Every structure is written in structure tokens, then in C-alpha cells.
Amino acid sequence: MDDSDQLNGGSNDPLKAARAMRRAMLGDAYVDGMTADAAPVAAEFQDYITSMAWGVWARGGALSPRDRSLLVLAMTAALGRMEEFRLHAGAMPQTGVTDDELDELLFQIAAYCGAPASLAARREVRAMRAARAASGEGA
Known part of the structure; x- marks a missing residue:
């Protein structure tokens, strides 16, 4: 399984x-x-x-939930769908994506999708982490 x-x-x-x-x-x-x-x-x-x-x-296959999560985060950022980016960023604990991996993904987004997409995603990440810290959830 x-x-x-x-x-x-x-x-x-x-x-x-x-x-x-x-x-x-x-x-x-x-x-x-x-x-x-x-x-x-x-x-x-x-x-x-x-x-x-x-x-x-x-469906299973060669991509793990973690891989799929990283892809969805990159694609939603590229499309400027920050509501979906936010939703999937919030699901990171369930998919196994770490904060460090998300930070690195923002560099990939900047390189391949442009600064506006990566900056918008970065704002969402910053807000998500602030909310997490305020609620007492760990990193």
C-alpha cells in the first residue's frame, strides 16, 4: 500500500x-x-x-502526495490562484511538504513564473506562518 x-x-x-x-x-x-x-x-x-x-x-502512481502537493502549489502560484495556493499550503502537514521545501519552491516559482507570482505566494506563506504562530501550532 x-x-x-x-x-x-x-x-x-x-x-x-x-x-x-x-x-x-x-x-x-x-x-x-x-x-x-x-x-x-x-x-x-x-x-x-x-x-x-x-x-x-x-490514483496512486509514481507521484507521492508530497510530490503532488509541490506541483499543485507551483501551479496555483503560476496561475495566480492564491485562494487555492493558500488552501494547499495549509494542507502541507498532511502531505509531508516542509516549510524549507516550500521556501525553496518559492525560488523555483520566481525563476519560472516570475517575481509577481512568487511574491504573491510569499505573502500567503507569511500570513499562513503568522496565523500558525498565533494559534500556537508548531512550524
């Missing part, structure tokens, strides 16, 4: 595995908040997003 199997509960049902992976990475409170919409299309939309975005995390 690889890291992905452990995080997705080892499910053979792709949507069930994707749901488990999403909860393992982002936590119950976030997922429950995102899936609480009672609109008729909301459940179908959430299942689609979950199977598409989190199914790739749950």
Missing part, C-alpha cells in the same frame, strides 16, 4: 477514494462547508470537482 492508498482508505471506488483523499488533505470542516450547498446541482458539481481534482491524487 503506497501513501496514496493509505490516505484514500484503499478504496477501489474512484469517487469514494477521491472523497477520502480530499478529506484527508483538507479536513472535514472544509469539505463539509464546500458540500453543504442545498442547490439541486451542488452535489453533482461537488462530485465532479472531487472526482476530477482529487481523483488524480487518489
